[in-house]
Amino acid sequence: MIIVGAKGFAKEVLEIVHQNNELEGLAFFDDVNHDIPDLLFRKFPILKNEDEVREHFMKFGNNYTIGIGGPLLRKKMYDKFVKLSGNLNTIISKFSEIGSYGVEIGEGCNILSGAILANSVKLGKANIIYYNAIITHDVSTGDFVEISPGAKLLGRCAVGDFSSIGSSAVILPDVKVGRNVIVGAGAIVTKDLPDNCVAVGNPAKIISTNND
Structure with a gap:
């Protein structure tokens, strides 16, 4: 699964995924912030462009959820991942x-x-x-x-x-x-x-x- 976002609210979503024991193949996506590391909490990959998202989908399946707050920004990310053939998950x-x-x-x-x-x-x-x-x-x-x-x-x-x-x-x-x-x-x-x-x-x- 990919959590869209790698700051703020994405960390809240991570905790739910952790509670639900769904960490296998988990990655984050952030193509906006340039001050983020390659790994979140030194464990989870942060994907930084759409090509990396496609590669992750091919390896682990196309499930994702939106880890960004703000209604309009969430819609923007939803539209982006529709084009990437992502499967939006409820968490x-x-x-x-x-x-x-x-x-x-x-x-x-x-x-x-x-x-x-x-x-x-x-x-x-x-x-x-x-x-x-x-x-x-x-x-x-x-x-x-x-x-x-x-x-x-x-x-x-x-x-x-x-x-x-x-x-x-x-x-x-x-x-x-x-x-x-x-x-x-x-x-x-x-x-x-x-x-x-x-x-x-x-x-x-x-x-x-x-x-x-």
């Missing part, structure tokens, strides 16, 4: 809690330790569900959504593609968060939020447009 910590009924987890999600997903939760493609995030019944998220540590998504709320929910933020029941929205840390979202905005505070208020 779930064994220390998370996943409901037994009606849970749908899209390909490429990263679910970290302490995260809780209730029954009838639907996650889109390549979401990040960070430490101790709580997603309760009948919640849905779009593709490339980031749920930060300790955030809470409550019954029947929905979060659109490419949106990011800040640490310890709360989305109240039945609230709809649009596409490409940033919800600030600790915000309490009590009303629907339109696409392409930044909202902060309690109750959350829109403070700017998210031009990304």
